[in-house]
Amino acid sequence: MYAQMVVQADRACGQRVSRAGAASGILPSAGSPTWPRRPSRARTLPHPFASTVRPHARTGVTPMRPMLKPGLARLRRDELTLQFGTVRRYARLVEQADAAVAAFLDLVDGTRDTPELLAAGERLGLDPGLGRALLDSLADGELLDDAEALARALEGFPQPQREVLGPDAAGLSLVHPEPGEAAEVIAARRRARVEVRGAGRVGAALAAVLSAGGIGAVTVADGGRVEPGDCSPAGIPPTDVGRLRSTAAREAVLRAAAAAPAERHRPAPVAAGLPALVVLAPRDGAGAWTGRAVEAHELARSGVPHLYVGVLEHLGVVGPLVVPGSSACGGCAALTRADEDEGWPGLLAQLEGTGAGPARRPACDSALATAVAGLAALHAQLFLDGVLPPSVDGWCELSAADGMVRRLRLPAHPSCGCQWPGGRPPLAVPGAGACSGAGRGGT
Numbered sequence: 028m029y030a031q032m033v034v035q036a037d038r039a040c041g042q043r044v045s046r047a048g049a050a051s052g053i054l055p056s057a058g059s060p061t062w063p064r065r066p067s068r069a070r071t072l073p074h075p076f077a078s079t080v081r082p083h084a085r086t087g088v089t090p091m092r093p094m095l096k097p098g099l100a101r102l103r104r105d106e107l108t109l110q111f112g113t114v115r116r117y118a119r120l121v122e123q124a125d126a127a128v129a130a131f132l133d134l135v136d137g138t139r140d141t142p143e144l145l146a147a148g149e150r151l152g153l154d155p156g157l158g159r160a161l162l163d164s165l166a167d168g169e170l171l172d173d174a175e176a177l178a179r180a181l182e183g184f185p186q187p188q189r190e191v192l193g194p195d196a197a198g199l200s201l202v203h204p205e206p207g208e209a210a211e212v213i214a215a216r217r218r219a220r221v222e223v224r225g226a227g228r229v230g231a232a233l234a235a236v237l238s239a240g241g242i243g244a245v246t247v248a249d250g251g252r253v254e255p256g257d258c259s260p261a262g263i264p265p266t267d268v269g270r271l272r273s274t275a276a277r278e279a280v281l282r283a284a285a286a287a288p289a290e291r292h293r294p295a296p297v298a299a300g301l302p303a304l305v306v307l308a309p310r311d312g313a314g315a316w317t318g319r320a321v322e323a324h325e326l327a328r329s330g331v332p333h334l335y336v337g338v339l340e341h342l343g344v345v346g347p348l349v350v351p352g353s354s355a356c357g358g359c360a361a362l363t364r365a366d367e368d369e370g371w372p373g374l375l376a377q378l379e380g381t382g383a384g385p386a387r388r389p390a391c392d393s394a395l396a397t398a399v400a401g402l403a404a405l406h407a408q409l410f411l412d413g414v415l416p417p418s419v420d421g422w423c424e425l426s427a428a429d430g431m432v433r434r435l436r437l438p439a440h441p442s443c444g445c446q447w448p449g450g451r452p453p454l455a456v457p458g459a460g461a462c463s464g465a466g467r468g469g470t
């Protein structure tokens with residue numbers, strides 16, 4: 028029975044259509060530096076809506092405790108065909124899936140290692156050799172993950188947060204498809220430290236989302252006391268008005284990590300070494316234009332990657348995410364705008380507080396601020412996971428006027444000097460690889 032399934036699946040694979048790059052999203056300019064890009068994974072689609080699982084060409088790569096990826100819906104397309112997943116990028120067919128195969132698939136839930144699974148399959152009438160071939164086919168079709176590796180990665184988190192991270196892990200298992208790969212990403216996130224500067228409507232929410240996503244140490248730096256305009260459903264609640272911003276933001280971070288109420292008063296972790304990423308999210312949003320030149324210079328000199336985030340009037344801005352010496356910086360953005368508007372540097376100086384006329388009440392739509400916080404958190408996570416986000420050598424704008432998200436390119440400005448050769452040793456980028464850097468930055 029299963030042999031027929033394999034033959035049919037193999038035949039279907041002869042009609043493969045390459046989709047290389049179809050899921051790659053927005054990538055930076057062609058002139059961007061060497062980067063730890065995740066290679067686009069060519070997928071095949073012999074079926075209009077799902078590719079077919081085929082015999083595994085490799086051997087010995089089935090995970091230690093195989094688990095069908097829990098994030099994929101299991102559907103029956105016809106009497107003998109199962110479909111896993113609905114999104115074209117991940118959907119797979121398992122053909123000739125009779126009752127024995129379906130029952131075997133029920134057992135692939137991460138509670139058994141491979142020998143135990145094959146023995147259980149044999150009791151269902153499935154030959155061990157065919158069971159092994161089926162497992163290999165499932166692995167080759169990126170339907171399997173390693174439950175043991177995932178459990179080890181989640182052990183590093185407190186029990187309540189392990190449960191909260193379940194859907195995140197299911198999603199990561201799809202984005203990072205090799206068995207055990209999502210577990211490595213989760214473990215790396217737990218080791219990472221991100222510093223968010225600004226505990227306003229965007230910054231506090233962003234910090235909370237990062238914490239919820241498993242970033243092990245998220246600190247929020249800001250002064251003063253919470254004002255009503257700082258509050259948002261994803262960040263600091265209105266009940267915290269009047270409290271210290273740093274304390275309220277810290278509690279939002281711990282709440283998002285499912286910390287018990289008694290634990291939310293524990294102090295922020297002691298900073299050790301440089302953070303993997305600094306997010307510049309000043310409360311008035313103007314920093315997303317100005318980048319706060321001195322701050323940006325310091326980060327660039329230290330080789331610390333940093334991401335500009337803010338809401339300005341009706342526009343949410345995510346980016347650029349600057350890897351010093353390797354991608355366009357805030358200074359490049361300011362110089363590019365000055366090329367178009369010679370008065371811009373003077374306006375920029377006023378926005379930084381040295382001139383007259385800051386906004387009396389900075390505009391910050393709640394829905395826009397929450398969307399900006401979420402998008403910025405996603406870009407930060409991608410960067411920490413070793414994937415290139417579109418805010419590198421560019422930035423994204425979200426408009427409260429039309430709800431559109433646009434990505435704009437940001438080439439390095441020839442007068443900025445942030446990518447002039449020489450000066451800085453290679454900078455390790457979280458997640459994978461390294462990039463070289465020289466430079467100064469700042470806006």
Ligand SMILES: [Zn+2]
Nearest residue numbers: 356359443445
């Ligand atoms: Zn620059």
